[in-house]
Amino acid sequence: MTIQESKRLWVSLGVGLFWFLMLLWPLLGIKPGGLEFSETWAVFSKIAVAAVLIVAVYHLRQAGVLDFIGTPLVKASEAVGRGYQKAPTWLLLAVVLAAALIYPQFAGRYGNDVAISVLIYICLGLGLNVVVGLAGLLDLGYIAFYGVGAYAYALLSLHFGLSFWTCLPIAAMLAAISGCIIGFPTLRMRGDYLAIVTLGFGEIVRLILNNWMTLTNGPNGILGIPRPDFFGYNFASLSSLYYVILGIAVFTVLAVYRLNHSRIGRAWEAIREDETAAELMGVNTFLLKLLAYAMGATFAGLAGAFFASRMRFVGPESFTFLESAMVLAMVVLGGMGSIPGVILGVLVLVALPELFRDFELYRMLVFGGVMCTMMLVRPAGLWPAKRVGRRSEEME
Amino acid sequence: MNQDSRQPILELRNVVSAYGRIRALKGISLKVFDGEIVTIIGANGAGKSTTLMTMCNVVKAVEGDIFYKGERINDVAPDQLPTRGLCQVPEGRRIFPRLTVTENLDMGAFFRRDSAGIKEDLERVYDLFPKLRERRRQLGGTLSGGEQQMLAMGRALMSRPRVLLLDEPSMGLAPLLVKQIFDIIATINGQGVTVVLVEQNANLALQCAQRGYVLETGSVVMEDEASALLHNPDIRKAYLGE
Amino acid sequence: MDYFIQQLINGLTLGGVYALIALGYTMVYGIIQLINFAHGEFFAAGGYMGVIFISWLAAQGVHPYVCLGIGLVLAMLYCAMLAMAVERLAYRPLRQASRLAVLLSALGMSIFLQNGLMLTQGQYDKAYPTEITAGGFQLGGLYISYMQCLIVALTIFLLVVLNLLVFKTRIGKAMRATAQDKVMSALVGINANHIIALTFAIGAGLAAAAGIMVGLYYGTVSYSMGFVPGIKAFAAAVLGGIGNITGAMIGGLIIGMVEIFAAGYISSQYKDVFAFIILIGVLYFKPTGIMGENVDDTRV
Structure with missing residues (x-):
């Protein structure tokens, strides 16, 4: 210098x-x-x-x-x-999984609580990662699908007495369908318009949850949602709930991993890098983008159903735009398109603030600041995905 | 030649510039002397437009030096160069499509503060291009190709340039218009403005210029008097279609 | 009938506010193709600055209307400075980066500013001094508050000034030139960074004025007040054709009217939904907005 x-x-x-x-x-x-x-x-x-x-x-x-x-x-x-590269992947994964399995034996109530929210956000983050990281569609109303999943379980279990395990796939499917409903009119739009329209849709869903008194009980929310049970065993304790969400999270990780390395995943990446070129190569971009929306929403639906049963309460305040922004921040911080990156992002943004409880008020301020700073100094995230290029339309 | 002993007004020394990893200029050296017309000819993609954009620092030179009036200008911001008299009419004219003709011309004199002088120059440009006077309230984007070329040149003249860089002024124009444009280039040069002319139409350019450079894939392969180049059999074969 | 006219007046007031915010979106988008998510926060900051300056001046015993005038100018200046800082820190370094990166940076800035306001101003609403906001007159069966008159007059004044600035002055022409072709504008000696900073400053100044007006109209401001009006104003900008200054004004009026009439005649609970539906509908059926590309001379 x-x-x-x-x-x-x-x-x-x-x-x-x-x-x-x-x-x-x-x-x-x-x-x-x-x-x-x-x-x-x-x-x-x-x-x-x-x-x-x-x-x-x-x-x-x-x-x-x-x-x-x-x-x-x-x-x-x-x-x-x-x-890290020399060690066999299965060994690393086995160590991580084993640590996750025995974690509740060592953690107290509070530790389990934090771990559960980490796992919920991992599902959300990985789901959003499919939409933003793989297909390159910025979705700012993602939390709406989480809400759909949560309300689906709450209403089905209370009104029809369906069990958690029956509701889980139904919630996922309902979320996927709402993903398609939102995706259908919006997917022809360009990147930043898409962002603002999904934001609008997210707000519409929240307003409906807030105002449709007869169905959702409005701002008061729905109380007394049952915990999951399994052939008579009730998952009442936090540590047992931990295993439920751990199962869902592992399923999500595996599913996203498989998707990422499938033909569909490659097609998504092609769309992200250059939509026109992908279309010219015979990729049905519209259908695949819709699929990305539906898949992303599915994982949010799963997480939502679990969230409802864990809290035993759902209310519209859990599904605000800030939640969407938070999940997005996790994906961005960790590294868009990278599974370990997203998990790392969730850990950083959920677990670290728990350690600094005294600074609770500053949490969102730091969030916003971190998001900006990351874009300036390390736009690919803490643990970047291996295959990321730039959209050709943006190169001048 | 005793030209080399003179101080050039604009000089590139071993300039390399690149778009991303692709090197567009691979070490170009050229000199432009006060008052002359220099032409740069070459095939498509030879780096002619990049050379002009590098002179204006719009494309940054990654290696080498650019001198203007004896001063190194590599680190001068592109928007500072017109104030020093180095002005470009880029490829494709780049008229501001939603500004009127007068507004376009006024933008050419953006950095100037002498409103009387600007007014005077506006009249001068209108005298040089009477077509523009007729169309002065029309939006730039609605002009024909020839009118846009005139407007682009007029806009550049509004900054009272010492050195005018012209990129493909004949592109897409009817032969009659091309001749008119080249006559005007000679007129402008006659008023003491140094001209660097990039052209596909090598024949016309070499007839108009005093000296010429031939560019091939990012390097200068030949430089000489324009008349010599015009009669060089290799050049005639490669660029003049014989 | 009275009810209808009353709603019309309310719609005009609200529409004016949306128009002022929408201008900031449209001008910034026109020049750097960025949806400035933090724009709603400039609006909120304006509302707060209005409270801060006006309350302080009022406490010094200054005449209420003088307070209002000085407070308005100071708040607009403050937000202009804030916007320039935001542009310098969060957007300018990303000029060459991907669209997604800039959008995320804007989003982060929005969250940062909103929480900055909350931390410095507290979580609870702040009220404007009532001696300024109170008062009005009866006209037939209508009630019109002085603040409504002020809002409409001020909106018209600001819109006229902005139009003169953008279409008649040299700096306005330079702004439009930069929006149309950044490289060329550099080649004629226009510093794009200065022009972009200026655009942000003007947009934020207008948003600040809108923030004060909303604060005066409802009597209070809150730190999260920027979010929903921000999206609605963006809907207005899109409706008028993004990048189009006249379009943003008309779009703002339409969105304001629709919201008031929808609240009055259809459902007040879902009044926010209508703006979103318009936004989605316009983007789906006519992304160039109602002004379209034919009437293009008022695009920046």
Whole structure:
């Protein structure tokens, strides 16, 4: 880095911090009672110090001063990577699965609770991954299918007394059908229009759940949903529920893995990379896109049905746009199109906030910030998929 | 030649530029001297337009140096170059389709602040291209190909260029119009504007220019006086259809 | 009949607000083909800044209408600055990136800003001083509040100013030129980054004005108020043909009217659904919007 560049960097940091101060102060410092600066200063000074440190580290790294730390780290991570590649895949998977199986024996109530929500989000994330990561369709109303699944189980079990295991496939199917209903009019649209239309559909579903009093009991939601049982054994405890969702999650992982490596998966990827070319090669893009929607919705439906039975309650507030954004953030953070990536993304965004309970309020703020930052510094995600290109229509 | 001892107004030294991993220019060196018309000829895909876009920094040179008026301009932003008198009429004219003819011309003088001078230049452009005066309230996108070419050149003239880069001014025009455009290029050059002319129509370009460069797959394969190139049997065979 | 006219007036008020927000979407989309998800947040931030500045000025004993004027200008400036910061940090570095990346970055920015507002301003609604928002007059069987008059007048004023700016000034022409051809506009000496930042600033300023108006009309603002009006305004922009300035104004009016009349005559619970249905219907049947591509001189 030349002296000029470094000077420019620090000057823009200074301008940026001043700009930030000008934006922050009216929010914190102007009160009807008068003007004050202490609170603004407290927040600003922390952020300014952090920003200066980040730029300084960046600067030192560019200058090569940090090589003595960085180089061993890179070497170590490479070594781990090599080890990972040498170890047989089945062994790694067996270790992970075994750990997952014995986990409830060591975790308490709280640990199980967190693990269950991690597994639910894994199903959701992998389902959305089919739509966004494989087929390249940005869906911002994905949580609607989760809602459909949850309400399907709630209503069927309460009104018709159907068991959880009967309802599970029905919920999945209903979610898939609603996926098709939403997909049918929207799939001819271009990427960003599709995003906003799916968002609109998601909101419509939420509004219907909220207002159709006779069916959904409106904002009060539905109470007293039964837990699953199996030939008389009732899955009442958290640890037993954990195994149910673990089963669903493993099924989801296997299904998505198989899909990814099938003809259909390759066709989806072809559509993602270049829709026109795929169509010219004889891929029925419309049908396959619809299928991607339906498949993605299926997994959300499964997760939704489980969610209803686990909470024993469903209400429209669980299916807001923010939930959609959260699932999307997990997929993006982990790496679109990559199964281990999505699982990693879920772990980071569900489990880490649990560790920092004190910062609960800042959770969504950090979410938004992380989403932006990821797009800037590592758009392919923490654990990128192996086969990802760029849509040819976007290359100029 | 004593030309090499003079200071060129625009010079490329071993310029390499690339689109992604594909290298479009593989080390081009060329010189343009004040007041002359230089033409760059070559087949489709030889890198002629890329050369002009690299001169304007729209395509960044990954290697080599670009000098303009003795100063290295590799790091100058493309929108700063017109203010220094380096101006391009790109391939396909790129008229602003939903601005009127007058507005298009006004955009050519965007960075200028002397409204009296702009007005004067507007009249000058209208005198040079009377067709444009007739159509001044029409949207740029509704003009015919020849009119668009005139508008594009007029727009460039509005910035009072020292060096004008013209990319395929004859493309898609009727022969009569082509002749008219080339006459105007000579007129502009006569007013002291240096012209770099990229052309498919090698015959016309070499007749109009003083010197020429021949480009082949991203490299300069020949440079000479235009008249010499015009009579070079290889050139005649490859580019003049004989 | 009175009821109908009353609804018409309410629809006009709401439509004006949507039109102002829709302009920001349409201008930004016109210039960089990005759906600026954070735009609704500029609207919300405007509403909050209005409360903050106006309450402070009112507490200093300034005349209510002077408070309103100064508060409006300051809030618009604030949101313009905010939008420029957002553009610089979250969008400009991604100019060459894929569409999906920019869209996700915009989404992240939207969540970030919304929660930033919540953290600094609290989770509960904030109220405008009532001495400003109260008051109105009876006209036949109609009740028209002063705020409604103000909103309609201010909307018209801002729309006229914007039209003059975009279609008559040099900077407006440069904006349209950049929207039409970025490379060429650079070749004539227009700095695209400056123009894009300016576009964001103008759009956010208009959204801020809309935020204050909504705050004045309903009396309160909340941190999540940007989301639903944001989508509706986007629907308005699409309805008018995205990128088309006149279209956004007309689209805003239509969406506002439809919402008010649907709430009044069909179902108030589902009033939000109608805007979404219009959005989906337009995108499905006529993605170029009602203004279409033929009437193209008001596209930026």
